[in-house]
Amino acid sequence: MNDEIGRRVKAVVSRQLEVPLEKVIGEASLVDDLQADSIAVIELVLALEEEFGLTILGTGAERIRTVTDTVNHIATLAP
Amino acid sequence: MLNIDLRGKRAFIAGIADDGGFGFAIAKVLVAAGASVCAGTWPPAYGIFTTMLERGKMDASLRLADGSKMTFERIYPLDAAFDVAGDVPPSLRESKRYRELGDVSVQGCADRFQAEFGAQSLDIVVHCLANGPEVRKALSETSRSGYLAAVGVSAYSFVSMLQRFGPLMRPDGAFLSLSYLAAQRVIPGYGGGMSSAKAALENDTRVLADEAWRKWKLRVNSISAGPLASRAASAAGEIVRMIDYCRANSPLPEAITADEVAWTAAFLCSPYARGISGSIIFVDKGYNIMGAPLDRPTLAPSYGIGELTKPEGRS
Numbered sequence: 001m002n003d004e005i006g007r008r009v010k011a012v013v014s015r016q017l018e019v020p021l022e023k024v025i026g027e028a029s030l031v032d033d034l035q036a037d038s039i040a041v042i043e044l045v046l047a048l049e050e051e052f053g054l055t056i057l058g059t060g061a062e063r064i065r066t067v068t069d070t071v072n073h074i075a076t077l078a079p
Numbered sequence: 080m081l082n083i084d085l086r087g088k089r090a091f092i093a094g095i096a097d098d099g100g101f102g103f104a105i106a107k108v109l110v111a112a113g114a115s116v117c118a119g120t121w122p123p124a125y126g127i128f129t130t131m132l133e134r135g136k137m138d139a140s141l142r143l144a145d146g147s148k149m150t151f152e153r154i155y156p157l158d159a160a161f162d163v164a165g166d167v168p169p170s171l172r173e174s175k176r177y178r179e180l181g182d183v184s185v186q187g188c189a190d191r192f193q194a195e196f197g198a199q200s201l202d203i204v205v206h207c208l209a210n211g212p213e214v215r216k217a218l219s220e221t222s223r224s225g226y227l228a229a230v231g232v233s234a235y236s237f238v239s240m241l242q243r244f245g246p247l248m249r250p251d252g253a254f255l256s257l258s259y260l261a262a263q264r265v266i267p268g269y270g271g272g273m274s275s276a277k278a279a280l281e282n283d284t285r286v287l288a289d290e291a292w293r294k295w296k297l298r299v300n301s302i303s304a305g306p307l308a309s310r311a312a313s314a315a316g317e318i319v320r321m322i323d324y325c326r327a328n329s330p331l332p333e334a335i336t337a338d339e340v341a342w343t344a345a346f347l348c349s350p351y352a353r354g355i356s357g358s359i360i361f362v363d364k365g366y367n368i369m370g371a372p373l374d375r376p377t378l379a380p381s382y383g384i385g386e387l388t389k390p391e392g393r394s
């Protein structure tokens with residue numbers, strides 16, 4: 001199931017942060033590697049909420065650092 | 080019973096991007112007093128702010144004392160660094176957070192406002208936006224561009240807004256800005272030309288108070304607010320320690336709240352303040368009047384009246 005979540009997360013990250021999909025690898029740091037500023041991180045979380053139909057803000061999302069963190073966090077929230 | 084009644088009034092508050100700052104608190108109080116409120120939001124935060132409102136993530140913050148939920152009549156993207164559309168550099172205009180927002184200049188915002196509500200449709204304008212890209216640098220280390228950016232966005236924007244929104248305002252309207260003690264006293268850490276910008280803002284408040292009454296019958300005032308840990312202030316750094324210091328050293332030994340500033344804003348924008356223009360009103364628990372600290376053991380014996388008046392939290 002995480003593969004499917006991973007694929008969708010990477011697509012959203014690529015679109016939101018305007019980086020090529022091949023750069024969106026698991027260990028990539030959103031801030032350091034993918035150049036997301038603080039606003040971009042919130043925008044990304046809001047876009048992920050829309051993609052997955054979940055409430056993510058306020059669920060500890062501020063601890064997310066990498067793409068893998070993001071996937072794992074969503075996996076814990078997904079029904 | 081004396082009540083602030085702003086029914087039938089329309090306000091535009093420039094500088095709301097979340098529910099944690101003075102702008103949001105002022106919006107709530109003005110709505111509670113009966114006004115309709117439009118907001119101006121910095122374009123990079125516009126998408127987040129409007130999405131969070133749409134998704135109900137701010138519902139708790141939007142709740143008024145009577146249980147109803149306030150709404151913004153309109154939210155306009157506004158970048159106060161630019162007076163007209165042509166001032167926005169093409170690279171920024173075409174960037175992701177700007178390209179779908181149209182004309183985000185002060186003039187563009189005023190034009191949209193007029194297109195929707197017509198001329199003479201506005202009673203209150205609140206300017207609560209500021210930015211200094213080098214705010215963490217000491218003034219003596221600030222670059223020319225950083226200094227001018229701070230003064231441009233944080234002070235000239237007030238002049239620009241008065242120029243462009245003044246003609247849309249009904250007589251007896253009120254213009255208000257938010258200042259800070261660093262305009263008048265040295266606050267280490269409030270750097271990058273931000274102190275210069277606030278000094279300009281306060282002087283402009285006086286000059287514009289004279290001009291704006293003669294042109295449009297408007298009053299112009301500024302609130303010098305004590306420190307609040309809003310998102311913007313947190314970006315300037317050291318805000319929590321500054322709040323603690325002010326709490327320990329103010330005649331009223333508490334941190335200010337955004338509501339306290341908002342109540343003063345509502346008063347200043349109401350007919351009850353028709354005798355006040357060109358003033359800088361401190362809402363800071365009295366911190367600005369002090370000439371000696373209260374929390375220093377070295378001074379404690381000289382206070383004399385000591386124990387009886389020593390509030391909790393002071394050593």
